[in-house]
Amino acid sequence: MKVVTGVVGNDIHVVANRLIELSLDARGFEVFNLGVNTYLEEFFDAAVETQADVLLISSLNGEAEGWAREVKLLKSKYNTLDDIIMVIGGNLVVGTASADEIVPRYKKYGFDLVFHQVDLNTGLDTLEMYIKQRDVK
């Protein structure tokens, strides 16, 4: 399983990004980490280039929503990304809001899995489960 990951926008929070890379690696994923300060185009380009199965975007400083709004439009310009699993996690809003509010909103933006202030391992367990269920289908 190939995963492209990175932190979206002008966000330089590197610690979690590196931990995500280590955790994915420990779970047997092949990881392509674009690091901090990554733009949406770079994510999609890398997903095409690596033929990734999963695109895992993370965000901490609250910028995610501004970028997430453009995901569907941008993704539709690429013709090989229809099956990619879209994941976003971290602290997904500026200020505070409940997950009940945020998750549906981000699903509408085009994400299959949304983790707002969810523990890293819980998130990755959910991702693995999601992959398994999808493969059964």
Added chain:
Amino acid sequence: MSLLQEEREIILNNEFIDPFDFAEVEEFVKNANEELFISHHFAKKEKMLVQPRGGFPTYEKQFALNEFFVEANVDVLPLTIDSNTRLNDYTTARKMLQLSEESEHDMLNGYPLVTHGYKATRQMITHFKKPVSLRHGTPDARLLIEVAIASGIFEIEGGPITYLLPYSKNFPLDKAFLYWKYVEKVCANYSKLNLPINRESFGPLTATLVPPSITIVIQLLEMLLSLEEGVKSFSVSFSQTGSMNQDIVMGSVMRKMAKFYAQEIDCADATINLVYHQWMGAFPTDKKFAQQLINMSTVIASMVGADKIITKTKEEASGIPTKEANAETVANTQYTLRILNGLPNITDKEEEEILTMEVKAIMEAVFNDSADTLWRKVFNSIKNGIIDVPFSPHIINHNEMITMRDANKNIRIIKRGNVPIPDRCFEYEKSQCDLGKSNTSIVNDIIHDIGIMQ
């Protein structure tokens, strides 16, 4: 005219600053009061110097902060620069300063020194008659340090590696080396006129599980790059690791190695100081706990025998501290230092030996690079992973090294990547850790190890 002087005239001729009067500035430095030079206070060796952190956008607020610090018996005043100035965006800095002056709301996270200019800032600095340390994070600090020295700031923090690898994703490292060469040369030249201007490296780096060997090697290399340009006073530094023993060992080895390598390049006449940063990782949100942590850091700094300590505040977890909280830490730290007497002498020979071997092996690998100058050797060594900084966001950094804490919270290397850690040392480091678990639980341990003080 020398090439350096030509470059200086280009750097100092721009629309963001007042006309720069080279002769007047030289005259000012030549006659500056010795109290403004931290090198003078280091030479007195009376006590560990206490320096807080802090910078506000407006002149008035910065002045008020300094008044609070002086009231709290500060030894060294900080001047922390805002992030626009750090990135050479003087237009935005000017706009945000204007907005900050028009309202009570601060629109900058530090003092925009270039925008205020040296004439105004010099008035403030000569008024307080305390040494000032420039804290920034700028890859291209050429204009900033010119304005700083002209203002009477005679300590400049930073360096091409320590101000780049923790802070930037893709600013070109080779350019940073050249820009910092300019800084060293200007500091060296001014040092001939009066007491030496002190340069200080930023040892905390990413403040996230950086192993002592990497910290020391980078401190030594920035020291050498500075001394070879003629700087005569230099501070190596590091931040609290989480293990008191490791701090003491690191301080001791760093001091010895700094002296050794300075001698190797015939710069034994330079003064080398040791600076200790109170805990630089994630802080507890509970202010009482934060205060305890700060106090413990001061005790460890004393055990390390640091020449200067840089303080945190109880408000660290919640953002930029108020001047009251900041001054409180200074007063508390001075109190702790005053009552902390009769410290025991602790050395750990085995740990010192292992760490010294690691440092020497990495340094040798850097020197053995085929490039013709030191900065190019260092550049190549970072590029090929001989130097690898855990949790650096920069694209040039290898990110192959993995570290975690042992049972005593010492930072240990469990994967060395391309860093030439000798086999014997590597086996020792790994033997201290419990590596029999699954990879996933090791990652959980690392997450835990980062947040130990929270």
